[in-house]
C-alpha cells in the first residue's frame with residue numbers, strides 16, 4: 001500500500017495536487033482518492049469501489065478502445081488551442097462558470113475551443129454553479145458554438161429538470177453531481193432532469209454498481225474520471241468498455257493533467273481513443289509518487305477511520 005501525492009500540471013476545479021492511496025489485492029492494484037474535503041460517508045463509497053477492484057478486478061470488456069474527450073480546464077482562451085491539439089481528441093469538454101469568472105470568460109473559452117476543433121463535438125461543464133436563470137442565459141449564448149451537451153448546469157436535479165423544460169431540446173443536459181453526490185441517483189430519471197448521465201467509478205461504489213445504475217437509469221452513459229492515476233483511470237476505462245452501449249466520448253483524458261504517473265505506459269489517448277489494457281504499476285515510478293510523512297499519516301488515518309465506520313475489511 002502506498003500514499004501518493006502528485007502535482008497537477010494545470011489546476012483543475014481548484015485542485016493543484018492529487019493524493020490518495022494505491023493498494024494491491026488478489027485481482028490487482030486499486031486506487032482510493034476521494035477529494036480531501038469530502039466527508040467520511042462519501043469517502044466510504046469510494047472505498048467500496050477500490051476494495052471491489054482490488055479483490056474482484058474489472059468487468060469483461062465489450063470493446064477494445066474507448067473514445068475520450070480532451071479536457072479544457074479554466075485556462076485563458078490563448079492557451080486553449082495548444083491544450084486541444086495536445087489532447088488529439090475529436091470531442092472537447094470545456095469548463096465554464098469557474099469561480100471568479102463571468103459569461104464573457106466562458107464565451108471566450110468556448111469560442112477558442114470551437115476555433116480549435118471546427119468539426120468536432122464540444123460539451124461544457126458548469127459543475128452546478130448556475131441558477132436556472134443564469135444557466136438559461138449562458139446556454140442560449142454558448143449554443144451559437146454548437147454544444148453536444150451541458151454537464152450539470154445547476155446544482156439540484158429539480159433545477160436541471162426545470163432548465164431542461166425551459167430549453168425544450170435546444171441543448172441536451174448531462175447530470176454528473178446529481179448522480180454521484182445525490183442521496184437518490186434515480187431522481188434524475190424520475191424527474192426527467194437529464195438526457196445523458198455521467199458515471200464515475202469511485203464515487204458510485206465500483207463498476208458493478210455503475211453497470212446496475214446505468215441499466216436502471218436507462219439513459220446514455222458517459223464514464224468520467226475523478227482525475228486519477230492510471231490505476232484509477234483503468235477502472236473507468238474498464239467500466240466504459242463493459243457498458244452495452246457507449247454513444248458518447250468518455251471523460252478519461254485526465255492522465256495528461258498529472259505531472260507523474262505510476263506506470264511507464266500511462267493510459268492516455270492516441271487519436272482520441274484509449275486502448276483497453278492493464279496499467280502495469282512500476283515499482284520505481286510508484287516510489288517516486290510517494291507522499292511525505294505528514295500526508296501519509298493523514299491518509300492512513302482517514303483510510304482506517306472510513307473503513308472502520310463502514311465496517312469494511314481492507315484487502
Ligand SMILES: O=C(O)CCC(=O)c1ccccc1C(=O)O
Nearest residue numbers: 071093224225226227251252254
Ligand atoms: O470529464 C472529464 O473529461 C474529466 C473529469 C472531470 O471533469 C472531473 C474530474 C474530477 C471531478 C469532477 C469532474 C467533473 O466532471 O466535474
Ligand SMILES: [Mg+2]
Nearest residue numbers: 125151152176
Ligand atoms: Mg462534471
